[in-house]
Amino acid sequence: MTxxxxxxxxxxxxxxxxxxxxxxxxxxxxxxxxxxxxxxxRPPEPDPRPLAGRSVALIFEKNxxxxxxxxxxxxxxxxxxxxxxxxxxxxMGRGEPLRDTARVLSGYVDxxxxxxxxxxxxxxxARFSRVPIINGLTDLYHPCQLLADLLTMQQEFGAxxxxxxxxxxxxxxxxxxxxxxxAAAMLGFELRLAVPEGFDPDPETLERARGETSVLLxxxxxxxxxxxxxxxxxxxxxxxxxxxxxxxxxxxxxxxVDEELLALGAEDAxxxxxxxxxxxxxxxxxxxxxxxxxxxxxxxxxxxxQKALLVHLLG
Numbered sequence: 001m002t003x004x005x006x007x008x009x010x011x012x013x014x015x016x017x018x019x020x021x022x023x024x025x026x027x028x029x030x031x032x033x034x035x036x037x038x039x040x041x042r043p044p045e046p047d048p049r050p051l052a053g054r055s056v057a058l059i060f061e062k063n064x065x066x067x068x069x070x071x072x073x074x075x076x077x078x079x080x081x082x083x084x085x086x087x088x089x090x091x092m093g094r095g096e097p098l099r100d101t102a103r104v105l106s107g108y109v110d111x112x113x114x115x116x117x118x119x120x121x122x123x124x125x126a127r128f129s130r131v132p133i134i135n136g137l138t139d140l141y142h143p144c145q146l147l148a149d150l151l152t153m154q155q156e157f158g159a160x161x162x163x164x165x166x167x168x169x170x171x172x173x174x175x176x177x178x179x180x181x182x183a184a185a186m187l188g189f190e191l192r193l194a195v196p197e198g199f200d201p202d203p204e205t206l207e208r209a210r211g212e213t214s215v216l217l218x219x220x221x222x223x224x225x226x227x228x229x230x231x232x233x234x235x236x237x238x239x240x241x242x243x244x245x246x247x248x249x250x251x252x253x254x255x256x257v258d259e260e261l262l263a264l265g266a267e268d269a270x271x272x273x274x275x276x277x278x279x280x281x282x283x284x285x286x287x288x289x290x291x292x293x294x295x296x297x298x299x300x301x302x303x304x305x306q307k308a309l310l311v312h313l314l315g
Contacts, residue, residue: 050315
């Protein structure tokens with residue numbers, strides 16, 4: 001006799017961060033304001049240690065440098081206790097159902113961050129968890145990185161200009177491109193995506209954003225670059241795509257961000273990259289290390305943006 005799966009619980013009031021759209025536009029702006037405060041060295045108010053006595057599980061099914069360190073340090077700085085869990089450290093790696101993992105961990109910790117492959121993994125955890133679930137990265141979305149990117153833009157241009165900017169994306173229509181689409185729709189800035197044929201962003205995410213803000217999808221990098229305030233790219237082959245690297249290189253080579261392309265942007269244009277970067281592939285050494293580059297400020301802002309998120313969800 002086959003046992004039926006338990007019904008999916010009704011949506012609770014527990015706040016999650018599965019994508020940027022789990023926030024309202026106002027909440028996103030509030031998070032960026034708090035992130036800027038934290039980046040300036042000012043603690044949260046009224047409690048500088050809002051996670052005191054709380055624990056956060058950090059589940060990693062994908063390797064990480066920035067996500068792991070920024071979350072561990074961030075939880076600690078806010079007074080909490082981070083618990084790192086790799087796939088080999090948990091029963092998830094041996095096939096325990098996600099619904100069971102969610103319900104068990106909910107009884108031990110106050111929040112769960114997961115860096116994984118499928119977006120459905122995050123959604124399943126959220127359906128059964130009694131504590132907030134944070135998407136640390138999936139193949140579909142990378143919302144924590146967007147908190148850092150938007151915070152960097154705000155530091156550079158000011159909060160009041162965010163909705164007036166033109167952001168250009170070059171290369172793969174991957175989880176970062178999808179997350180930029182969500183960010184543009186929420187904050188109202190113009191987004192230009194220069195993507196080779198066959199590598200478009202998620203169709204549903206693209207169409208929804210097009211209904212809410214100005215989105216250009218083009219095969220011409222120069223068209224996307226003209227007048228842009230923010231240039232952004234990512235590696236041509238992400239984790240799990242290493243065998244496709246040679247084929248992808250042939251498609252993406254014309255979309256490299258070099259000095260000539262950057263010169264087409266606004267006078268105050270900046271360059272962003274979520275890192276790690278492959279110098280000489282998606283970006284030249286001159287751009288990455290040049291005076292327009294904000295990539296290491298952006299990397300540091302992973303810490304500040306995620307601390308603001310933790311305060312919002314748990315504090």
